[in-house]
Structures are given as structure tokens and as C-alpha cells.
Amino acid sequence: MRVIFMGTPDFSVGTLEAVLAAGHEVAAVVTQPDKPKGRGGAMSMSPVKEAALKHNLTVLQPQRAREEAFIEELRGYEADVIVVVAFGQLLPAEIIHMPKYGCINVHASLLPKYRGAAPIQWAVIDGCEYSGVTTMQMNEGLDTGDILLTEKVKLDPKETGGSLFDRLSDVGAQLLVKTLEEAKAGTLKPQKQNEEEASYVKMIKKSFGELDFSKEADALERLIRGLNPWPSAFTHLNGKMLKIWDADVYTKEQAEAEFPEYSTDFKGAEPGQIAAVLPHTFFIGCGKDLLKVNGYNEAITGWGSEDHELVCRLINNGVRKRTIKFAGIVFHLHHELHGTDNLSNNRSILNETKVRKLTWCDKGIIQN
Numbered sequence: 185m186r187v188i189f190m191g192t193p194d195f196s197v198g199t200l201e202a203v204l205a206a207g208h209e210v211a212a213v214v215t216q217p218d219k220p221k222g223r224g225g226a227m228s229m230s231p232v233k234e235a236a237l238k239h240n241l242t243v244l245q246p247q248r249a250r251e252e253a254f255i256e257e258l259r260g261y262e263a264d265v266i267v268v269v270a271f272g273q274l275l276p277a278e279i280i281h282m283p284k285y286g287c288i289n290v291h292a293s294l295l296p297k298y299r300g301a302a303p304i305q306w307a308v309i310d311g312c313e314y315s316g317v318t319t320m321q322m323n324e325g326l327d328t329g330d331i332l333l334t335e336k337v338k339l340d341p342k343e344t345g346g347s348l349f350d351r352l353s354d355v356g357a358q359l360l361v362k363t364l365e366e367a368k369a370g371t372l373k374p375q376k377q378n379e380e381e382a383s384y385v386k387m388i389k390k391s392f393g394e395l396d397f398s399k400e401a402d403a404l405e406r407l408i409r410g411l412n413p414w415p416s417a418f419t420h421l422n423g424k425m426l427k428i429w430d431a432d433v434y435t436k437e438q439a440e441a442e443f444p445e446y447s448t449d450f451k452g453a454e455p456g457q458i459a460a461v462l463p464h465t466f467f468i469g470c471g472k473d474l475l476k477v478n479g480y481n482e483a484i485t486g487w488g489s490e491d492h493e494l495v496c497r498l499i500n501n502g503v504r505k506r507t508i509k510f511a512g513i514v515f516h517l518h519h520e521l522h523g524t525d526n527l528s529n530n531r532s533i534l535n536e537t538k539v540r541k542l543t544w545c546d547k548g549i550i551q552n
Contacts, residue, residue, distance in 0.1 A: 185364055188263040188283070190214040192230045195353045196269040199290055200235055202357035203267060208364065211261040212242045214249075216272050249273045258282065265367065267360060268322060280322050285367050287322040290356040292349075294318060294334055296382035299327035304352060305345040306385040309410035311402075314338055315348060317356040319363040321374055326384075330374035333363050344412040390415040397456040401433045401473035430479035439467060439474050450474065 186209045189200050204210060213236035221228035229237075236243050246254040249271075255278050265285035268275070280287045293303035295318040307315040316336040323329040335355050339348065366372045393411045395404055395418065408417040408431050416427045439459075440447040446460040446467075453459035453469030460467045468475045 185209070185264040185285070185368060186211050186262065187364075188212050188214065188258065188261055188266045189232075189236075189269075190266060190271040190275075191232045191269040192216045192272045193270050194231045195292070195349060195356075196232050196271075197235045198353045198357040199267065199269045199360050200232060202361050203364070204239060206361045206364070210236075210239075210241055211263055212244055212258075214244045214246070214258075214271065217245045217247060246273075249279065250276045255279060255282075265364065267364075269356070269360070274326075275322070277324055280324065288332065288360070288363060288367070289320045289322045289327075289329065290360050291318045291320055291327055292352045292356065294336065295320060295327060295331055296377040296379065298383060298385050300385040300387070302385055302388045304348050305388050305410045307339065307410075308343055308345050308348060309406050311406050312339060315352065317352050317359050319356075319359055328377060328382075330376055332372050332374055333359055333366070335359050342409065344409045346413045388415065393417045395419045395428070397468060397475075398471045401470040401475045404470060404475055405431050405433045428477055428479070430477075432476040432478065434467070434474045434476050436474060439476075 187203055189203060189210055189212075191197075191200060191213075192215050200210070200213065213232060215230045215232045215236070218227045218229050218233075220226065233243050233245070244254070244257070248254070255276065258279060259282060263283045265283050266279065266287040267290070268287050269290045275287065291299075291303070292315070293299070293307065294314070294316040298306060298315075304315070314336050316334055318334045319332040320327065320329040321332055337348075337351060337355060363372070388411070393407070393415050395407070397404070397419075404417075408428055411417050412429050416429070418425050418427045420426065434442075436450045436453070439450045443450075443460065443462065446462075449459045450467070453467070453474060455469050455471050457469040458466055459469055459474060465476055465478055468477060
């Protein structure tokens with residue numbers, strides 16, 4: 185087939201590559217205009233544009249796809265089909281109905297569930313057992329066109345937004361190639377979407393990542409995974425952002441059984457309160473259950489190298505001093521010593537360092 189490909193982010197690149205690998209002729213690639221990026225404001229190309237240029241393909245970058253001049257330019261390519269994968273603009277009816285086989289969209293959900301701009305992340309955040317990909321015959325609505333083909337994908341218990349993004353990108357690429365084959369053969373059987381089962385998801389904003397520890401730990405753990413790697417879940421430590429990449433959910437009974445020396449702390453943990461600091465991790469009380477934070481060190485932003493070193497020592501190895509001031513906060517520690525006061529090279533002793541109960545609040549961490 186003679187194809188016009190419309191897409192912008194990384195998710196779209198695999199489908200473009202698959203279309204080329206299947207032997208289709210890509211007459212033109214349409215993507216969003218270059219944008220300034222970073223503090224220097226240097227212009228940055230979309231991932232789809234970068235891929236297209238590597239294949240010496242014609243690239244079009246309209247400011248608005250509804251402009252009449254662009255519509256007429258597109259018409260001149262006389263494409264059999266337009267493939268749309270996360271392009272980033274709504275298309276007018278003139279484009280949707282222009283080619284013989286219309287516009288075929290690759291959508292990263294099992295339609296009609298999760299119409300909208302961020303179905304991958306919301307599938308993780310909402311705790312879905314399954315997600316998947318739908319190829320759809322586009323119409324003028326938002327993800328309301330007829331379903332052509334679908335492929336279901338089971339989520340891993342520790343699935344992240346990033347890992348599901350990669351998996352569905354691969355699935356979508358192959359499903360689109362299959363869809364084009366069946367379209368040409370005339371074997372597709374379009375199915376109307378059931379509007380009673382339809383749901384829409386909101387766009388993801390950076391502010392969504394701020395953790396509210398009054399919520400259940402299970403919901404927070406899913407939020408952390410769903411927003412990994414972007415925009416990431418976060419909280420604040422003494423006015424500075426602390427990003428959290430990975431966590432586990434523990435009931436207080438589970439935590440007490442695995443770490444009995446902190447039993448009293450776990451029982452009394454309130455939402456937002458750090459119940460215990462252990463080697464390589466710490467526990468935070470939530471509205472229900474506890475959140476065991478595993479991955480966050482590399483996400484510390486806005487702290488100097490000395491600050492970073494201190495928090496790594498505190499969480500990963502314990503701290504020798506009885507009192508340590510970190511980022512304006514005084515941590516009071518007590519030790520269980522076993523026959524020696526020389527802790528500098530004794531990892532087993534360091535790992536038995538305990539921290540008294542601390543509370544995470546708007547002003548940082550305070551001791552109770």
C-alpha cells in the first residue's frame with residue numbers, strides 16, 4: 185500500500201518501522217513541529233521525525249492539520265491509507281475520509297475502555313489486570329471509530345507506565361501491519377463500539393504525581409508505577425522534591441512479622457509518618473497499610489552532593505553519629521552496639537543502626 189504515516193512520540197516509531205519492514209511505500213510522514221527543549225532552548229525533533237529522516241522519507245510538520253493548504257498538500261500524495269499513531273492533533277473530516285482505506289489509528293487500550301490521551305498510564309494506576317491495543321477506523325469523534333482488530337496484554341504485578349508503553353508499542357506495530365494486510369484483502373470486519381462500556385481518561389499532569397499519604401498504600405503504589413518514568417511520583421523533604429520510583433505495600437501485620445524489632449513503630453504509624461528506616465528502604469504510614477519505599481535515591485533533585493551522600497548513608501548504611509543535621513533537619517539516632525564502638529568499617533553493625541520515629545510533613549521530617 186501507499187501510506188501516509190502520522191505520529192510523533194517514541195510510541196509511534198515502532199509502527200513506522202514495521203510498516204516499512206512489511207514492504208509498504210511510505211509516501212510522507214507527518215509529525216508535530218520541532219520544539220525548543222532544555223534551558224538552552226535548542227530546537228528538538230520528534231522521535232518520529234528522527235526515524236523518518238534516517239529512512240530519507242519526506243517529513244511534513246503542519247502547525248494545524250486543519251489548514252486548507254496542508255489538506256491539499258496531503259491530497260497530492262494520493263495515499264491508499266493514512267496510519268495515525270499518537271499524532272497529537274485532531275484531524276478534520278477532509279483528511280479522515282481522504283484515502284481509499286481511510287485513516288487507521290493504533291490506540292493503546294482495549295476500546296471502548298480508556299479513550300483519550302493517556303490510556304497506558306491509567307491502566308497501571310487503576311490496577312487493570314489487562315490492557316491491550318486496538319486498531320480503529322477513525323471517524324470525527326475522539327477514539328469513537330469502528331474497532332478493526334484488538335490484542336490483549338496481561339499486566340505484570342510490577343508493571344510500570346514505561347514497561348507497558350514499550351510492550352504495547354511493539355504489539356501495536358505488529359497489529360497495524362496485520363490490519364493493513366486484512367484491509368487490502370478485504371477480510372476486516374469492523375465492529376461498532378459499545379457506548380455503554382466507553383470510558384475516557386484524563387491527560388497526565390506533573391501535579392498528579394504528588395503523593396497523598398492519607399490514601400491507601402495500594403493506590404499510592406500503583407500511582408508510583410503508573411507515573412514511572414514520567415512524570416514520576418514525588419513528595420517533599422524540607423521543601424525539596426523527592427521522587428519515588430518503586431515501592432511495595434505491606435499490611436502492618438506483614439511488616440511486624442518480617443521486621444519484628446519495629447513492631448511498635450508499625451502499629452502506631454499514621455498517614456505521612458515514617459514508621460521505620462531500615463538498610464536500603466523505609467516505611468511510611470498511609471490511610472490504609474504501609475508503603476515500603478525501595479527506589480528513590482537517584483531521583484533526589486535540588487540537593488548538593490553532600491546532602492545526597494548523607495541521605496544515602498542514612499537509608500542504605502545507617503549513620504554512626506547520634507545526631508546528624510541534614511538539609512536543615514536534625515535526625516536523632518540510637519545504636520545497638522555489640523562489643524565494639526568502631527563502626528567505620530563494620531557493615532553488620534551499621535546495618536543495625538535504628539532511627540527513632542520521624543514524621544514526613546509539609547516542612548520536612550520532624551522527630552516525634
